[in-house]
Amino acid sequence: MNPTFRRVLFSIVLVVWGAVLVYFYATGRITKYLAPDFRPLTLAGGLGLLVVGAFNLLTANQEASCGHDHGPEDDHDHESLDVHPLAAVAILLIPLGLGVTWTKDAFSLGSLTRKGLLDSPADANSIFLGSVMPKLTREIIEKQHPKNEAGYHAFGLMELFFSSGDPEMRELVDGMLIETEGRLVEDPEGGAKQRRLYRLFITCCAADSRAIPIIARFQGEVPAVEENSWMKLSGTMRYPDEGEGFIPVLEVDHAAEAPPPPEESFMRSNY
Numbered sequence: 001m002n003p004t005f006r007r008v009l010f011s012i013v014l015v016v017w018g019a020v021l022v023y024f025y026a027t028g029r030i031t032k033y034l035a036p037d038f039r040p041l042t043l044a045g046g047l048g049l050l051v052v053g054a055f056n057l058l059t060a061n062q063e064a065s066c067g068h069d070h071g072p073e074d075d076h077d078h079e080s081l082d083v084h085p086l087a088a089v090a091i092l093l094i095p096l097g098l099g100v101t102w103t104k105d106a107f108s109l110g111s112l113t114r115k116g117l118l119d120s121p122a123d124a125n126s127i128f129l130g131s132v133m134p135k136l137t138r139e140i141i142e143k144q145h146p147k148n149e150a151g152y153h154a155f156g157l158m159e160l161f162f163s164s165g166d167p168e169m170r171e172l173v174d175g176m177l178i179e180t181e182g183r184l185v186e187d188p189e190g191g192a193k194q195r196r197l198y199r200l201f202i203t204c205c206a207a208d209s210r211a212i213p214i215i216a217r218f219q220g221e222v223p224a225v226e227e228n229s230w231m232k233l234s235g236t237m238r239y240p241d242e243g244e245g246f247i248p249v250l251e252v253d254h255a256a257e258a259p260p261p262p263e264e265s266f267m268r269s270n271y
Contacts, residue, residue, distance in 0.1 A: 010056070013053075020100060141176075195216045219253060232258040234252070235252040
């Protein structure tokens with residue numbers, strides 16, 4: 001293959017990869033994959049690829065020294081590859097194009113299950129640091145979680161999940177009227193009235209994300225909403241021991257669809 005044409009192909013690959021990174025950042029799709037601290041790095045990387053690709057594209061027909069002398073019979077080519085250039089371009093661009101086109105920017109129920117959707121707090125070995133925290137009282141909890149107009153205390157879903165591992169917190173919150181929100185999905189281990197309400201905890205990217213769920217048991221009719229819809233649920237908090245340790249269960253009185261928050265996923269400081 002002509003060396004100039006080969007350089008043009010590989011320059012286009014760099015430009016395409018850079019454009020995809022900048023596109024994800026500019027459209028906001030990057031929020032589904034990376035924590036805020038890492039997003040500027042993605043933008044910088046995308047812009048860098050665009051600059052390098054454009055430079056290589058503009059100079060593709062220029063000859064340059066390889067930096068050392070060749071012998072009379074040394075005709076080696078520094079630009080040759082072990083695979084055909086067209087095959088290399090296909091390997092670099094086809095998976096990228098399919099991924100950008102087909103992804104739903106969300107996890108399937110099977111993926112969420114592998115990421116802990118059906119786990120209980122006991123499985124996660126998670127417990128509050130009760131030994132270094134001041135003694136809690138019902139009054140303190142109610143002050144930290146004011147009632148809304150309907151009389152329900154607003155709790156973060158993550159807090160409810162981990163509270164089942166803290167005996168003190170569990171005893172105080174048990175029976176409290178609470179309101180929380182998250183994504184609602186089917187519970188393959190529950191009955192017709194049971195669902196899982198979850199949010200994602202992400203440290204840096206979607207690859208290390210973990211589903212943080214509680215069980216939602218509806219007292220009345222289960223709302224007919226699409227899988228993974230954002231819901232705001234209110235009801236009574238319970239922590240029954242059903243053979244897997246104490247699990248957080250919300251006995252739902254009221255349910256309403258809710259708009260997705262600015263950040264759909266839990267981050268390190270987002271409760």
